[in-house]
Amino acid sequence: MEVGQVIVYICVYLLSAATLFSLAALALLSNPRNRDNQVVAAIPFLYSLLFFAEFIRHLLPISYSPIMVNMIFGNIGLIMLGVSLHMYIRISRLHQFKKIPFYPYILYVIPLLLMLFNVFGGDTLTNSEEFHQAGYWLVPDYNAKYYGTMIGSIVMILVSLYILTVGIRHEKSEPRIHLLKFIRKGSAVTLIAMLVLGLFSFGSFLPPHSYILMGLLFSLYLVIAIYKHNLIPSLAERYRTIFELNPNALVILNQNLDILELNQAASKNILRFRLKGDNVVPMFEQLQILDQFNRFLK
Known part of the structure; x- marks a missing residue:
């Protein structure tokens, strides 16, 4: 050959x-x-x-x-x-x-x-x-x-x-x-x-x-x-779909409680209550539930 x-x-x-x-x-x-x-x-x-x-x-x-x-x-x-x-x-x-x-x-x-x-x-x-x-x-x-x-x-x-x-x-x-x-x-x-x-x-x-x-x-x-x-x-796209379509408000935070990502339900709630800022602490202050959130963190 x-x-x-x-x-x-x-x-x-x-x-x-x-x-x-x-x-x-x-x-x-x-x-x-x-x-x-x-x-x-x-x-x-x-x-x-x-x-x-x-x-x-x-x-x-x-x-x-x-x-x-x-x-x-x-x-x-x-x-x-x-x-x-x-x-x-x-x-x-x-x-x-x-x-x-x-x-x-x-x-x-x-x-x-x-x-x-x-x-x-x-x-x-x-x-x-x-x-x-x-x-x-x-x-x-x-x-x-x-x-x-x-x-x-x-x-x-x-x-x-x-x-x-x-x-x-x-x-x-x-x-x-x-x-x-x-x-x-x-x-x-x-x-x-x-x-x-x-x-x-x-x-x-x-x-x-x-x-x-x-x-x-x-x-x-x-x-x-x-x-x-x-x-x-x-697999990542499947989790992304679950995250976006979940009817519950889901928010991803860093260690400083800054908002990294949120789903559609969370965005609607922020608009509904007219919340402002990129950190959840001032948001919970506006909602008057900051004490409960701090106890939850502890």
């Missing part, structure tokens, strides 16, 4: 895997313990594994390609099927207004059964077992199994678009509606990429399984949705 060939594999597969892994980390770090973060971060992480599997496959002799694709690449794709549906249902909040029996476990039943068949069935239902060399690439034959997998993936994207549309219809928050429409746009772009890159052979011009390139674009959509469109509010 030539050095230039390895450099091409590094640029196409390894750098893409590293980029996707970084996007997964960004998605997770905004709130690592939150289930929404975990499910969303799983998408770029699984795509990174697909790119890494393809990188390893191209370093090995072509005789290893069937087992690499069927046992590793194909099974990662099956896991992604369940995780993708799980993510779409959670971000659209479909599970909150429609009862889904045995949710979320039901989403992983079919992928698990197909994985077991791939591992123990002695055959595969999802991937081609014949490969040939085309330029730098080890390309699968476009047979019935390959096209069956592509059609299944396209159907899954169509289902995800339907889930997002249902979520938009039930959503009452205008910012949330804009967010779901943004993700639906990303999913539509993914569908177009799947139709073009998955159903047509590009020979040696593009790498095999080139439809996984759409994973870079869609993962970027998800990270933008998290950080720009507030797909998953961070």
Whole structure:
């Protein structure tokens, strides 16, 4: 294998895997313990594994390609099927207004059964077992199994678009509606990429399984949705919402009893009683409750 060939594999597969892994980390770090973060971060992480599997496959002799694709690449794709549906249902909040029996476990039943068949069935239902060399690439034959997998993936994207549309219809928050429409746009772009890159052979011009390139674009959509469109509010933002919407007057003070921050209820009370100043002591004097406040401090 030539050095230039390895450099091409590094640029196409390894750098893409590293980029996707970084996007997964960004998605997770905004709130690592939150289930929404975990499910969303799983998408770029699984795509990174697909790119890494393809990188390893191209370093090995072509005789290893069937087992690499069927046992590793194909099974990662099956896991992604369940995780993708799980993510779409959670971000659209479909599970909150429609009862889904045995949710979320039901989403992983079919992928698990197909994985077991791939591992123990002695055959595969999802991937081609014949490969040939085309330029730098080890390309699968476009047979019935390959096209069956592509059609299944396209159907899954169509289902995800339907889930997002249902979520938009039930959503009452205008910012949330804009967010779901943004993700639906990303999913539509993914569908177009799947139709073009998955159903047509590009020979040696593009790498095999080139439809996984759409994973870079869609993962970027998800990270933008998290950080720009507030797909998953961070822990700090959740506390900020609780602070602002609390009907009780909440005031944050420093050790000198200067007001650092107050919520809307506290602001309304200050206006109502026409209180002045940036320190609570003169305010309590105006309200004639300074003695009670001092006793409370002690």
